[in-house]
Amino acid sequence: MSLTEAGQQTRPRSVSRLAIILGLGLVAIGASVAVRQSPWAHERRLESMNLEELALAIHDHPTDPLTLYHYGRALLKAGQVDASQKALETAVKLDPRMYRARVGLGSVLLERGDLRRAVDEFQQAARLRPQEPEAHVGLSQAYYRAGSPTRAIEPLKKVVQLQPGSAAAWYNLGKLYGEAHQSDHALEAMKKAVALDPKVAAYWRDLGRLHRHYSQNKEAEAAYKKALKLDDSDPVAWYWLGQLYVEMSDSPEYRGYAEQSLLRAISRAPDMAEAHFELGRLYERRGSYPLAAARFREATRLDMSDDKALYHLGLALTKMGSREEGQKLIRGAQALGAAKREIKNLENRIRAEAGNRELRLRMARLYRKYGNAEAALSQYTVYRSMGAPDATVDKEEAAYREELRRANALPAQELSALPPAPAP
């Protein structure tokens, strides 16, 4: 009995052990399968694939948004922007809630300059995951590139809220504030960036620039020097330091500092027109007109649109006795400066009064006056889109197009929009 019992007792024990082993094995296999088929594993596999492997994966799983996302990303890395956009667009279409695909698509659109759609994608991504910084960064970039540093600030403020310890985020926010002329905020943001990561030369350099703006010359000088201690190959820091010395004092000591700093900037970036100009100013002030003229000449050679350098070259030549050449250059600088001023002022006004249709028309005419046909036609188009039809302006625009056509000066995209020429 006992044996039997024992034997009976022994059999079930060995069966259950086997079952346990089998069960464990199955669990392990199941788990393994589950893991291998999990999104995590899928992701890992996709991440390790190269572009060709991803292309095969797409072939096998053409409707898998994750695969499409990775494929799109790899294509972008390989510089295949069109294909990348297509893949990411499909991924977003298949899974509209896929945050990464939207951010990726936004980045591609940003790269392509399709800023309106980029903004849209980043906005949707930010709505899906408001706690993730990438979409806010992208949105900020898109606004910035659309010419609105002021709008670009808000998303970046969210980024620094999400990542208050990110020096880079504070730095970029500071730069944006600076661009938007909110220099007080810029200074504070830049100070935070420097406090969080004092080892980045650019942070110190740009902090110096803001101190300079507020006439805090000593602080500016210290910040520039700090930047140069971290990276003395930075021509911009040398240039700004030189510019600071030029303006700080006219003592021989400061003139020397200024000259040295500017020469260092030029030795690191020989094509930096601004540094040549500043050096020219320094020489001009101490009455060394031939030296000044040489620097101004170099600045104008490097940047033909630099009316300031042209003007000072004219002044220096006049003082050197080359009155005729000097006068000619001054007149040229005057015309160039006037054109730049007119355009810049009107651009500013358009930004301030985006709904003012008349300004668009004036801009079109101004671009026309200065021979920028593409920009002029674009402004005519904007004017038209902003209000009721205006027969007079339509006529004016048509005449302009005709004038351009006759001169073979229609912009390329305008030519492609024309109906094909009739067969001979």
Added chain:
Amino acid sequence: MSRPLSPIPRALALAGLASLAAAGPGCRPAPAAPTGPKPSGRPAGPAWFVERAAEAGVDFSAGHGGRSPLTIREIMGTGCALFDYDGDSDLDLFIAGQTGAGGQEQNQLYRNDGHGQFTNATPGSGLEERGLHMGVAVGDIDNDGRPDLFVAGYGVNRLYRNQGGGKFQDIAQSAGLASKSPTDWNSCAAFGDVDRDGLLDLYLGRYVVFTKDTLQFCDYGDGKKGSCGPMFYDPQLGSLYRNLGGGRFKDVTREYGLDDGHGKALGAVFADVNDDGWLDLYVGNDEMPGDLFISQRGRRFKNDALRAGVSLAGDGEMQGAMGVDFGDYNRDGLLDLIVTTYQFEPTSLYAGHPSGVYQHMGVATGLDAPTRPMVGFGTKFVDLNNDGWLDVPIANGHIHDNQEHIDKFSTYRQPMQLFMNREGVRFEERSAEAGEGFTKPAVGRGLAVGDLDGDGRQDLVVTDVEGPARVLMNRIPDVGNWLRVALRGTRSDRHAYGARVTVAAGGRKWIGLANPGGSYFSSSDPAVHFGLGDARSVDSVEVRWPSGRRSVVKAPRIGATLVVTEP
């Protein structure tokens, strides 16, 4: 009135977010204002200037009742004039007032008792007319010995003919000087005899096109609104009016070539800059190139500002020019020019040079750095301590009434500044010694100079957009000797505007101009004041009259007013 931070060099634009593209300033036209230098602690000794407007009986006060934000039209402020309207040989005071469009203070005329004590002489004077007045110029348009007043304003011009007995009559309409339209922004004005016919002609500067349909406020980020800078408006061009006699003027702008200006004028001053005997004209324009109109022997003008190097700031950028003046600060016999400017733009000091191309001397003289944080308006070259060197006072004040909200490092009210000339080489800031009248922040605009109490020291009157005008009595101790030369034209205009006076004393020479104009919207004593330092006597005073005649007075008494009549 504005400029953004200098851009990063184009060739080296940073990679990364903020350098993705060049971006414009949006609707924030101005760079955030720099922190103004904190007035340093008062040094020992009495203040150099004592503010005594209230005690002196000058009760003019401007303001907007705390309304905010204010438009560009409301923050320009008004000018003042020191002139002897009643012929009693002391300087009386006129301050332009603004009524309507937020302003509440009408024009005021104060009669000086000769000791710097004033009585309000406005009631019944005919000056009480309403209007958004701004610039003031004084000139005896009919050579009757009674100086007349021209007042420019938004949509309004007044030519107040001095009828004697403290009465004035506005004859702008019949004189052909009325504002061309209700929205014409007439800003600054200056009298000068451009054709040497013995009659004072008038230059009238205009500012921008600003109407109810133009942009009123700009966005300064975070929803903060404030007045817009001039770059958001179209320029209005100034006009030259030739005095035909009989109280009539003719617009000769085009035939004299003055339509070749840039507009947006806030400061205008006549002076014979090339010493050819004909009056030239400098016009300071707000964020537009400045204009230097050189007379072509009284028949035309040629705009020579760019060639002469006085069109732009020292760094080649445009500047927001406000106050202007000519004077020989370094005593080299050539006229120098000063232009006060917007914040982050240093006051421009252009030194005359034999080549005809002016030298930028802001950095070299030390005027550059301390003036950068300020928004400078009224200024004059004036020898305040009679040491024989021309000093520079500047009235400062921002253009945004809510500047503290727009930029926490800057303020609407700003202290005045006093720069004392150190032998023509440097200007030393001595604002702290000048006392509370200088260091107490204000929204300074107009500034006029003249000796109000006859003590031989030049006093100042300064207007404030948001408070009482200041009468700053000069109490600088141990000042040098002085001589005041009052001119009486016979062939030239009555006060010989533009005459060049040369004083010689012991081998030293001073040049002075009969130049009441300049500064910002203001007119100063038309007589020429000379500080003589330690010179105990003067060898000669030579006057070159606008008519071309010359007269010399040998060994005049110093410490007094010398009246010289044109031979």
